[in-house]
Amino acid sequence: MHRQFFVIDGHCDTLSKLDDINNLEYRSNNHVSLSGLYKGKVAIQFFAAWIDPSSPGSCLHRELQLIKRYKRMLDRYAAHFCPVLCLADAEDAFNVGKIGTLLTVEGGDVLEGRLSNLETLYNAGVRLLTLTWNRSNQIAGAAMDDQKRYGLTSFGIEVVKRMNALGMIIDISHASEEAFWDVIEVSEQPVIASHSNAKAICPHPRNLDDGQIRAIAAKGGVVGINFYPLFLSKTGDAGIIDIIKHIEHIAGVAGTDCVAFGSDFDGIEALPQGIEGPQSFPDIIEEMLKLNYSEEDVKKICHNNFLRVMEKVLK
Numbered sequence: 152m153h154r155q156f157f158v159i160d161g162h163c164d165t166l167s168k169l170d171d172i173n174n175l176e177y178r179s180n181n182h183v184s185l186s187g188l189y190k191g192k193v194a195i196q197f198f199a200a201w202i203d204p205s206s207p208g209s210c211l212h213r214e215l216q217l218i219k220r221y222k223r224m225l226d227r228y229a230a231h232f233c234p235v236l237c238l239a240d241a242e243d244a245f246n247v248g249k250i251g252t253l254l255t256v257e258g259g260d261v262l263e264g265r266l267s268n269l270e271t272l273y274n275a276g277v278r279l280l281t282l283t284w285n286r287s288n289q290i291a292g293a294a295m296d297d298q299k300r301y302g303l304t305s306f307g308i309e310v311v312k313r314m315n316a317l318g319m320i321i322d323i324s325h326a327s328e329e330a331f332w333d334v335i336e337v338s339e340q341p342v343i344a345s346h347s348n349a350k351a352i353c354p355h356p357r358n359l360d361d362g363q364i365r366a367i368a369a370k371g372g373v374v375g376i377n378f379y380p381l382f383l384s385k386t387g388d389a390g391i392i393d394i395i396k397h398i399e400h401i402a403g404v405a406g407t408d409c410v411a412f413g414s415d416f417d418g419i420e421a422l423p424q425g426i427e428g429p430q431s432f433p434d435i436i437e438e439m440l441k442l443n444y445s446e447e448d449v450k451k452i453c454h455n456n457f458l459r460v461m462e463k464v465l466k
């Protein structure tokens with residue numbers, strides 16, 4: 152495994168699985184561990200702070216508590232982790248051999264309908280917002296919400312514009328199709344789907360159709376391949392070859408510049424055969440090389456495409 156194929160993973164839910172002592176040692180029921188990140192040559196891991204919007208209590212308050220947990224994790228693993236707030240932080244992390252961490256928020260419910268809360272999150276170090284989770288919210292309709300179907304609300308339009316101005320990455324994974332197209336129209340910056348796959352290969356409502364994939368590519372964004380077996384194959388019986396099938400399809404439809412990884416580790420209850428956690432990235436890479444992907448394309452998929460988005464969007 153060559154050092155040159157280091158990985159940027161655009162989505163994991165590990166923060167929700169950390170216990171009070173922020174233990175990232177290997178445990179068989181968790182996907183992401185410190186040793187797994189090193190073995191997988193993960194150079195930057197995006198950590199999503201997700202709270203259940205339907206649980207009692209202020210969404211923002213609970214979100215900020217989870218962000219405190221993220222900061223305790225950074226303190227505990229200061230010798231290994233380096234928070235990424237801008238591209239220079241990512242370069243610093245590479246240079247000293249640490250793993251860069253990028254803090255994201257999954258679900259715009261935490262804004263509680265106030266633009267000022269977006270700045271609170273930005274100031275807390277958040278550099279990416281997934282506009283919705285499974286339930287439609289004040290910003291936009293959600294792909295999995297059959298009750299309420301809508302696009303970006305007028306508040307959502309303000310959120311997208313402010314994210315452009317602040318230098319935050321807009322993530323449309325989980326958003327409704329209507330919201331997706333509204334975001335494409337309103338955003339002046341690349342838009343990403345941090346953890347979604349191709350509908351043409353697996354027709355799940357969380358996946359993207361070819362038109363959406365082309366629109367993301369045209370704006371300079373990326374689609375992070377999600378490893379959830381039910382987003383990879385109709386039957387849920389999936390392996391590394393199914394991950395490759397989605398890479399192939401997305402690359403075929405819109406080019407290799409828009410393909411990336413967004414594993415969803417620790418957010419999914421099952422893994423494809425042959426995948427155990429970030430330590431399995433080298434096996435996916437090996438498979439791509441066996442299939443004669445050029446080294447340049449593999450580097451794009453592993454990290455260069457995400458680096459391009461970060462360079463364009465982050466201030």
Ligand SMILES: [Zn+2]
Nearest residue numbers: 257325346418
């Ligand atoms: Zn998700």
